[in-house]
Amino acid sequence: MKKNIVDIQTKLQALLLTQHDNYLQGAVADYIPALAKVKPDLMGISVATIDGKHVGAGDYQRTFSIQSISKIFGLVMAMNRMGDSLWQRVKMEPSGQPFNSIIQLEWEKGIPRNPVINAGALLISDVLTTHYSSSKLAFLTFIRNLAGNDAIRVDNQVYQSELTHGNRNAALAYLMKSFDNIEAEIPKVLSHYFTQCSVAMSCQQLAQSLLFLANKGVDPKSKKVICSPKDAHRVNAILSTSGMYDQSGEFAFSVGLPAKSGVGGGLIAIVPNYGVICTWSPPLNEYGNSVVGMNLVAGIAEELGLSIYH
Amino acid sequence: MKKNIVDIQTKLQALLLTQHDNYLQGAVADYIPALAKVKPDLMGISVATIDGKHVGAGDYQRTFSIQSISKIFGLVMAMNRMGDSLWQRVKMEPSGQPFNSIIQLEWEKGIPRNPVINAGALLISDVLTTHYSSSKLAFLTFIRNLAGNDAIRVDNQVYQSELTHGNRNAALAYLMKSFDNIEAEIPKVLSHYFTQCSVAMSCQQLAQSLLFLANKGVDPKSKKVICSPKDAHRVNAILSTSGMYDQSGEFAFSVGLPAKSGVGGGLIAIVPNYGVICTWSPPLNEYGNSVVGMNLVAGIAEELGLSIYH
């Protein structure tokens, strides 16, 4: 039985202490200068539950670049817009490849394996670009409403950096377009995609904004239906098999929660019927996942008995 | 909340009826004569729960070739024998490739992506062959004890057929051996592997024998510890990300249970803290999964609210 989070504040503090030096085992993403300059020893953690509680520790109120965690929000928006026809343009299978692999995209004739690898998220960006008159504003509005915070913004320095270093993503997008699986102009698709990635949020904001996935699609704060119960289920399933890049299997094996990481060092885990955990620590392991973040989520999941595989 | 299975017998019967003609959408495995001759319209279903109940419908007491479902038993035996050192010889990541792909095995230098694709199961067979004086007998004894049935046996006709058509599995095994990741002689490894695959069991026997995975490693019938809670968790995680061949993501997406299928038409799904579902219907879809079996498990999971992603 999952434990209540009342009084686990002390536990979170203790957990952070155990990770004191572990950030040294990873390396901050350095493919763009804007990410490379983030201080490596920052770390934060938030746990929000569907009954309205929240506890946090460390730098949980400091914003960071959410990067690939944004893929969840984009995916939900696209599912809402396109319904089941979305799944003719992107699959929901684990990739068994690095997140930015172009090889599999060629084999599968421009159909991305799932919406949380880069190719899939670019496909989703195409859907949003095509279905919204202003997809970037729609994306920001969606997140702001979920987090209940209108101050959430795009980090323009990160955005510009991403644009300058976006050649591989451009290659993925053009390859999909050559298979007629991208409708919009590529620069527009990339611009949306990098905007998504460059949103800055805190652990607390992320945990609060994703509670609907733990609550069958309903935001427990506003009682609004964000997506259908079926789609909340589907997103959790995709995150379980594919959310942690090419370490997804190991994360399921050792932790056992639907989760998504970003190269900004963020990591969120959904606990169905319970709540959301969000951690942040910039240094990444070889797979692109936060070293300390994985330890923290593992620690809490074990402490509170949260795994879905028990 | 998961529903009780009392009185669902009628529901199972009704579910079978809905699948009346659906077996026609698949094709019985025909790579060996012994499987090809099975009647395509047989179908059965069993649900066993950790509180000791069992309901079945259709041909749930008829034995069939368990094929790849045997990989679960072998894996648990190898985990018990080797402990964590096992995971230096096989990974736990989804493969993103067909179950018998040799390409990925080459890329990853003879380390199989997970223990439920063919390469991984051959690796497990090597472990068992090396660690038991008579690995085949040990395997049978393990299953017989779990099912509480000493009559469970190997179908010799299937075994001989497998041996004759085992060239691709031999290729996988020799490739691993060339990377020094197989210790025993290949013919011995293949002989164990095909013995495993050729075991004949019924839906009822399979459902009963796998209850320990839904019960933190303890067989609820005998109260015996079959494996540690951690290892039960791990097996469920692997089945969730990789158990349904290259349709694992879709199965998680649409059903949401750790599961394993076999080309004999069997399919088992573990419901943590609840029980095991086992179905059988020989005709397979293009991925090698039972067409009717997938429908049946999906139907029950939805009816009883069993998904782990809600």
Added chain:
Amino acid sequence: MKKNIVDIQTKLQALLLTQHDNYLQGAVADYIPALAKVKPDLMGISVATIDGKHVGAGDYQRTFSIQSISKIFGLVMAMNRMGDSLWQRVKMEPSGQPFNSIIQLEWEKGIPRNPVINAGALLISDVLTTHYSSSKLAFLTFIRNLAGNDAIRVDNQVYQSELTHGNRNAALAYLMKSFDNIEAEIPKVLSHYFTQCSVAMSCQQLAQSLLFLANKGVDPKSKKVICSPKDAHRVNAILSTSGMYDQSGEFAFSVGLPAKSGVGGGLIAIVPNYGVICTWSPPLNEYGNSVVGMNLVAGIAEELGLSIYH
């Protein structure tokens, strides 16, 4: 001993007649409208020798889109400009893959296997774009001088069509840029590349303009040194192992001459110390090579005893 071409005019006419209906075995390239509308039953052949003779038959004076044959001219220009440092950015190995494969480019970290697959020719286009203030004009001038004909021009309709359907080439270029193996802006590189491909020339012009490759780098008409003997050798070697796409081995096997084909239906073969054969017939086989062109070159090569492997 290679035969003299005096009096082979009759032989060429006879050869064309043998191919009367064979164009029906292929299909005109249809990925762009401008190529798709070319009449399929046109066919021409020219043989030019280093002693100044030329014979032609059929539509040998009609211009067509030279497409990938342009890769030879670009390569020679880039070799002249960069010297041996060129070979740090592109290799000279056969690819064993379709001409537009992106998979191998990923494996080899953005270094194209050779300069006559698409990725390699895009790399060459980058070199020319970077080394010439007006690379397109330089390219045209180079060809006009070689052919001794200032009227050679770019087919603007083909060029526009290529631009519109250039997504896969854009993907290749962006992938190389992500590996820092492209210096110029991609649109500029693509624009040069498609300009090259869209040049229109006749069999006679192509045969005349490539004689330097059969003559150790010296144009026998003008006596000008077009490239070093070593580089003429190198180009012939590359054409021998890689000039006919993924049918290069078969062409060596059955014909035995350095050759290059284009999807416009053109085909040139270099006969060292002798001359150049150029054929044109638009319908292509599954590998992208002209069906009739291959037959014609094979016929002449056998008739005149031209193979380099005897």
Added chain:
Amino acid sequence: MKKNIVDIQTKLQALLLTQHDNYLQGAVADYIPALAKVKPDLMGISVATIDGKHVGAGDYQRTFSIQSISKIFGLVMAMNRMGDSLWQRVKMEPSGQPFNSIIQLEWEKGIPRNPVINAGALLISDVLTTHYSSSKLAFLTFIRNLAGNDAIRVDNQVYQSELTHGNRNAALAYLMKSFDNIEAEIPKVLSHYFTQCSVAMSCQQLAQSLLFLANKGVDPKSKKVICSPKDAHRVNAILSTSGMYDQSGEFAFSVGLPAKSGVGGGLIAIVPNYGVICTWSPPLNEYGNSVVGMNLVAGIAEELGLSIYH
């Protein structure tokens, strides 16, 4: 014009001296003990011409393990036996992959890319095993007749070593058998293959025995027809595009002769209408080709003007 070899003995001696220390740049093959123990500083060279001359220098009369050079002999025997139907079971395209790659064999459904990569040579071994009552004896007899030397034998120590370390070749063979492209039992095929590889010959013997390939299929010593002119052409073509493993393109580019190397350090090059060069120096580069051998052949080819691409 190719120069006469009379009086080049001095030149060969001088060439060997230039390579004095270069063997240090390579490493003797060490995958089997029997090869690893060969002295690395041995080196020899032979040039035999179709007009009956022979010159040699260094250790040109010392025998060594011919390894992959044996693939030429096997190929010619199989072509003679099967005629054109052979080419339905093996292609003649360069592979663009390491010589022992299993990936491409999977892609191409068990049809090897060419007969001089390992998979192709195993296919040829299957043909010989199937078509001869004693394929090993037939193979030895074929070579002995060509070399005019009945003392040529199999090095049993090498053979036993190969058998023990033949797991990757076994994997290739079983994979082809799974695609029904191997007829005989795998152990028999492997036994023939390793016998071929383990034949010991000297530079002089190899050069003499391959003269028929430079002479349109006729052995100039005995005047016997060894194969058709067409098949001699075909073998030379295959050696030109694929004979030097994944360095074939570079060898064509820099030397320009049909050639084949073996991991025993041998290297043969065919000069059509002229003769055969054979070198031996055990240390190999990263591609498996003899470092010194490549230098020696390049030196002679340039000195005598032998390239086929000029």
